[in-house]
Amino acid sequence: MxxxxxxxxxxxxxxxxxxxxxxxxxxxxxxxxxxxxxxxxxxxxxxxxxxxxxxxxxxxxxxxxxxxxxxxxxxxxxxxxxxxxxxxxxxxxxxxxxxxxxxxxxxxxxxxxxxxxxxxxxxxxxxxxxxxxxxxxxxxxxxxxxxxxxxxxxxxxxxxxxxxxxxxxxxxxxxxxxIFPTGYHGAYTAGVTTGSTVYVAGAGPVGLAAAHAAQLLGASVVIVGDMNTDRLRQAKSFGCETVDLSTGDALPDMIEQILGEPEVDAGVDAVGFEARGHGADAEEAPATVLNDMMTVARVGAGLGIPGLYVTGDPGAVDENAQVGQIGVRLGLGWAKSHSFATGQCxxxxxxxxxxxxxxxxxxxxxxxxxxxxxxxxxxxxxxxxxxxxxxxxxxxxxxxxxx
The missing domain is CATH 3.90.180.10 (Medium-chain alcohol dehydrogenases, catalytic domain)
Structure with missing residues (x-):
């Protein structure tokens, strides 16, 4: 050759x-x-x-x-x-x-x-x-x-x-x-098991893989959040519930409309460092998804984070984010005794x-x-x-x- x-x-x-x-x-x-x-x-x-x-x-x-x-x-x-x-x-x-x-x-x-x-x-x-x-x-x-x-x-x-x-x-x-092992890793390390309710942030391929993996692990309800209607439609195609974050509605309220309560048992971040805030015209806010998950995950919940976070981002929104330092509400996660699983699958x-x-x-x-x-x-x-x-x-x- x-x-x-x-x-x-x-x-x-x-x-x-x-x-x-x-x-x-x-x-x-x-x-x-x-x-x-x-x-x-x-x-x-x-x-x-x-x-x-x-x-x-x-x-x-x-x-x-x-x-x-x-x-x-x-x-x-x-x-x-x-x-x-x-x-x-x-x-x-x-x-x-x-x-x-x-x-x-x-x-x-x-x-x-x-x-x-x-x-x-x-x-x-x-x-x-x-x-x-x-x-x-x-x-x-x-x-x-x-x-x-x-x-x-x-x-x-x-x-x-x-x-x-x-x-x-x-x-x-x-x-x-x-993506299949990575999605599975996100769901597994979040503690998804029989009967769990799960929120997956991001309806790209890894988010969809995490949602399918959560189903395989026995989740009773898998909710996928995104701003892309085509990707949300894809999540619905295999039995997921969805929330459209482009509406700007509060995430806990949208989850409560589905589950009857504003909390889930486990969360998976399949978005990573290019996350945006809520609403159709929302700007980039790299800590959004992690803070969302801590908000809607019940006390003692696990958070799987297969979404990519980097130590060097020349296009970041500020100097801190350029080196991977973002505004995560760690005190909230600490107060709720959350566990976090990060890194490559x-x-x-x-x-x-x-x-x-x-x-x-x-x-x-x-x-x-x-x-x-x-x-x-x-x-x-x-x-x-x-x-x-x-x-x-x-x-x-x-x-x-x-x-």
């Missing part, structure tokens, strides 16, 4: 499909130098990308709301076919169809041994934790591409038991790399079990998030549509394998 094509960030509001080198079985040079090891990665594989999804986290970079440099490759939601193996890969073979957790993990450090693969200590010189195609996450090439290299493959990859079955359910299985903690739900038709995640397939060349246009609020989860099919 002589080349590869990948989606890259080209400046605020602009992404493009560009040609790069075909991947090598090597880890990024900066990671190798930091670890004091050679770049050669006999533990790695190269995947022919079958599907790779556009994520809301990618949109933060595409909007210019992170410190991503021009030329940053994109894409951390990957499902692929093994086409080349390093000499130390023992339990995979060419032709295997696998899901790639967006967390890159070595499988050897203290955090990996504790199951906290989202904060692996050996894959990123900048801080614990790494991901494909993301700013400050180790320099790993993104997976919105034709081919991608996956390190520590025996540990990281989730191999599907049957190739034909996997290809048949590919639109559901492609969600295992990120450790995908490996959940992906095998969620795969089993998909393969046995117990989970319908592609339907819940309105999965829509596109070719690689349509990625730039789909980024623009997604940024404008399209109620879809865009799934890139670089090789035409999903038909």
């Amino acid at each position: 002589s080349g590869n094509r990948v989606v890259e960030y080209m400046g605020p509001g602009e992404v493009a499909v560009n040609s790069i080198d075909y991947p090598k079985l090597e880890i990024p040079r900066e990671v190798a130098e930091w670890l004091g090891v050679r770049p050669a990665a006999p533990h790695a594989v190269i995947l022919k990308v079958v599907t790779t999804n556009i994520c809301g986290s990618d949109q933060h970079m595409a909007r210019g709301r992170t410190t991503a440099p021009v030329g940053q490759s994109l894409g951390h939601e990957i499902l692929g076919e093994v086409v080349e193996l390093g000499s130390d890969v023992l339990f995979l073979k060419e032709g295997d169809i696998c899901s790639v957790p967006f967390n890159i993990a070595c499988g050897r450090c203290r955090m990996c041994f504790e199951g906290k693969t989202g904060i692996c200590l050996n894959v990123n010189p900048a801080r614990p934790g790494a991901a494909y195609g993301y700013v400050d996450m180790g320099g790993w090439v993104g997976g919105q591409a034709e081919y991608v290299m996956v390190p520590f493959a025996d540990f990281n990859l989730l191999k599907f038991p049957d190739r034909d079955q996997a290809l048949e359910k590919i639109m559901d299985l492609t969600m295992l790399s990120d 450790p995908v490996k903690k959940y992906n095998r079990q969620l795969m089993n739900l998909i393969l046995t038709d117990k989970a319908q995640i592609a339907k819940a998030v309105n999965a829509t397939t596109i070719p690689l060349d349509e990625a730039p246009a789909s980024y623009r549509e997604f940024d404008q609020g399209a109620a879809k989860k865009y799934v890139i099919d670089p090789h035409g394998m999903t038909s």
